Amino acid sequence: MMQDKKDKNIIMYCTGGIRCEKASAYMLHHGFNHVYHLEGGIINYARQAKAAGLETKFIGKNFVFDDRLGERITEDIIAKCHQCGKPADTHTNCKNDGCHLLFIQCDECAKQFDGCCTVECQTVYNLPLEEQVELRKGIDKGMMVFNKSKKRLRPRLDEMNKK
Ligand SMILES: [Zn+2]
Ligand SMILES: [Zn+2]
Structure with a gap:
């Protein structure tokens, strides 16, 4: 190429x-x-x-690999919130400890989802800690963090295999 x-x-x-x-x-x-x-x-x-x-x-924000997650270079916002699509450039880690997906979230979505990447993660995040730990035992963590799309595809594949 x-x-x-x-x-x-x-x-x-x-x-x-x-x-x-x-x-x-x-x-x-x-x-x-x-x-x-x-x-x-x-x-x-x-x-x-x-x-x-x-x-x-x-222009915009330069992603950095420390706790700041981004260093503002100019005031331009060229990225979009991964949840609602409105201009945003704040990187965040999903608050669900079993997920920790790194994504871009605007302030409103951060409030609406408690800093989580999906309603699923928000539900887990709001469970009592003991329940969260119990849940995580049964989940392949690597799969959740790096392969969200595959995880979503899974139930469908399982369904297809049944037929
Ligand atoms: Zn948003
Ligand atoms: Zn998440």
């Missing part, structure tokens, strides 16, 4: 400049001749642009 782009300029960037550095090295090794990466990533870029009084070309 990329084979015809070996002589094109390719610019890579990532949050902190570590993954794109690795990726650009990988591409250079595979015969791409003009690969560049943003040193220090978006974090560094935004700081430098600010220090130099330049307008940043990166």
